[in-house]
């Protein structure tokens with residue numbers, strides 16, 4: 001089965017290169033960007049401004065191919081791709097929870113971004129702690145390394 005999506009919009013961010021950019025929204029605190037939504041979808045933004053954070057699902061448009069075992073940014077050991085957030089993956093879909101600053105017409109102003117300029121957005125959803133924050137969380141191999149300083153390099157280019 002093949003699935004085809006049309007982007008609902010595009011990200012405009014300060015990052016044109018991977019090297020040196022944040023590896024997650026938590027590492028891109030204060031970095032601002034916009035999403036230009038397709039004008040015909042603007043009515044779908046009604047009621048979204050009441051949410052401080054949104055979940056973005058998007059296409060890693062600068063990724064091609066994948067490896068099933070990768071060395072993630074925060075580690076030196078190979079890990080199964082599905083145990084990582086690596087951008088080269090069988091379906092190159094990214095997920096970022098970002099702060100929603102405001103909406104003006106078809107433009108969403110967002111903050112805390114780890115997205116390259118031009119990233120095609122597939123969906124936007126409100127972030128709701130009660131829905132999205134499970135309790136008793138384990139974070140596997142990341143427990144030992146997740147607070148390490150790290151920024152993106154070009155390893156997934």
Ligand SMILES: C[S@@+](CC[C@H](N)C(=O)[O-])C[C@H]1O[C@@H](n2cnc3c(N)ncnc32)[C@H](O)[C@@H]1O
Nearest residue numbers: 018022023060061062063085094095116119152
């Ligand atoms: C480690 S991924 C995490 C993305 C997302 N927060 C996630 O967990 O799915 C973030 C890195 O992906 C790369 N990246 C960001 N936007 C991209 C795009 N549109 N195409 C390809 N790579 C991208 C950059 O190297 C960035 O630092």
